[in-house]
Amino acid sequence: MASLLTTPAQREQPEEHETWRNRAPAVLTLERYMQDQTDPENPNPSPKFHTGRLPNNRSGDGKPRLSGKSSISSVVFHKMPPAETLFLESTARIQKDAVHSFMDFQVWDFPGQLDFLDPAFDVDNIFGEIGALIWVIDAQDEYLDALVRLNNTILLLQQHYPSINIEVFIHKVDALSEDYKFDIQRDIVQRTQDELSDAGYENAPVSFHLTSIYDHSIFEAFSKVIQKLIPQLPTLEGLLNILCSNSGMEKAYIFDCISKIYIATDSSPVDMQSYEICSDYIDVIVDVSEIYGWDRPGRVVEEDECNDQEAESVIRLQNGMILYLKEINKYLVLICIMKEESIKKKGLIDYNCGVFQDALAQVFGLQRS
Numbered sequence: 175m176a177s178l179l180t181t182p183a184q185r186e187q188p189e190e191h192e193t194w195r196n197r198a199p200a201v202l203t204l205e206r207y208m209q210d211q212t213d214p215e216n217p218n219p220s221p222k223f224h225t226g227r228l229p230n231n232r233s234g235d236g237k238p239r240l241s242g243k244s245s246i247s248s249v250v251f252h253k254m255p256p257a258e259t260l261f262l263e264s265t266a267r268i269q270k271d272a273v274h275s276f277m278d279f280q281v282w283d284f285p286g287q288l289d290f291l292d293p294a295f296d297v298d299n300i301f302g303e304i305g306a307l308i309w310v311i312d313a314q315d316e317y318l319d320a321l322v323r324l325n326n327t328i329l330l331l332q333q334h335y336p337s338i339n340i341e342v343f344i345h346k347v348d349a350l351s352e353d354y355k356f357d358i359q360r361d362i363v364q365r366t367q368d369e370l371s372d373a374g375y376e377n378a379p380v381s382f383h384l385t386s387i388y389d390h391s392i393f394e395a396f397s398k399v400i401q402k403l404i405p406q407l408p409t410l411e412g413l414l415n416i417l418c419s420n421s422g423m424e425k426a427y428i429f430d431c432i433s434k435i436y437i438a439t440d441s442s443p444v445d446m447q448s449y450e451i452c453s454d455y456i457d458v459i460v461d462v463s464e465i466y467g468w469d470r471p472g473r474v475v476e477e478d479e480c481n482d483q484e485a486e487s488v489i490r491l492q493n494g495m496i497l498y499l500k501e502i503n504k505y506l507v508l509i510c511i512m513k514e515e516s517i518k519k520k521g522l523i524d525y526n527c528g529v530f531q532d533a534l535a536q537v538f539g540l541q542r543s
């Protein structure tokens with residue numbers, strides 16, 4: 175059990191002339207903890223703020239809590255093959271992972287033993303700026319203990335930080351039968367809701383996702399987490415709806431090509447199969463671009479310049495459907511699924527995608543490449 179935090183934006187870096195002397199002790203403690211440094215003034219301190227190294231660590235209660243947080247972060251943000259996560263070392267301190275994409279955010283991987291509820295823990299420093307807390311529960315293990323800690327954390331957040339989205343990943347469901355995993359989900363949702371309504375919180379922002387690193391479910395879940403942090407999401411969905419209806423497309427996604435998280439789609443229902451095929455398509459295109467692509471540093475597309483240098487690809491699937499991919503900028507790609515007759519009007523599709531790209535640039539203030 176425990177958690178990954180996503181913060182919607184880069185935290186401000188300290189000014190160069192700022193030294194550790196004129197910073198809040200809690201900030202210093204947290205930074206030392208993340209960077210594994212000792213306090214220069216007091217190398218053997220008795221900590222005033224919680225350092226995250228709890229007395230009840232693994233050797234303490236003898237029960238390792240390895241719900242798979244580091245694996246999730248490595249697979250989603252570092253393209254680690256799932257089988258290699260078997261060799262990941264245990265997380266001993268908070269790992270900060272800055273993700274630079276269409277929007278910059280940070281993922282913090284917390285050691286499973288960290289106890290947010292310890293009064294010595296500097297909660298404000300952790301939760302003060304974050305957008306979402308991801309709580310990972312190992313579905314293959316006993317989870318009642320993890321649920322108690324989750325519920326206590328949700329109550330704490332509801333009291334002090336009610337705008338933080340709480341995303342519960344019921345993880346490692348790959349080894350469970352369909353029936354069993356839905357039973358577990360029902361049980362966890364029920365227990366959490368009961369606890370919250372007993373405490374008087376009926377509409378807490380808590381969502382549940384069944385996940386595994388061995389299929390696309392983890393990317394799908396992360397997509398939903400990130401989407402909630404994008405204020406422009408309704409506008410993006412509206413633009414994708416217009417694109418689909420004016421170009422004869424069945425479905426359209428905007429993907430972040432590094433993480434394969436989709437940041438928006440039109441409002442027709444998402445089916446896992448179409449999502450998976452788009453995600454695999456990105457892998458193919460990224461691999462080919464890595465071999466044959468070239469850098470275009472600082473290239474700005476002028477208003478009357480055509481965009482032929484941007485990656486574009488069309489694939490015909492065995493079932494007769496067409497996948498159309500268009501690079502939007504160095505982070506984002508648009509992938510559309512359509513019937514064969516729609517691609518006959520490719521000129522129209524290219525034109526509409528260009529208009530869509532311009533609209534996106536206005537929404538995000540993006541350059542095209």
Ligand SMILES: Nc1nc2c(ncn2[C@@H]2O[C@H](COP(=O)(O)OP(=O)(O)OP(=O)(O)O)[C@@H](O)[C@H]2O)c(=O)[nH]1
Nearest residue numbers: 240241242243244245259260264265286346386387
């Ligand atoms: N079957 C299965 N195993 C998984 C999955 N995700 C992670 N694991 C395994 O779970 C084990 C623990 O993974 P970690 O990512 O180190 O766990 P953690 O919760 O981050 O643990 P700490 O790093 O100590 O905080 C590894 O052997 C992973 O291969 C999953 O979706 N399915």
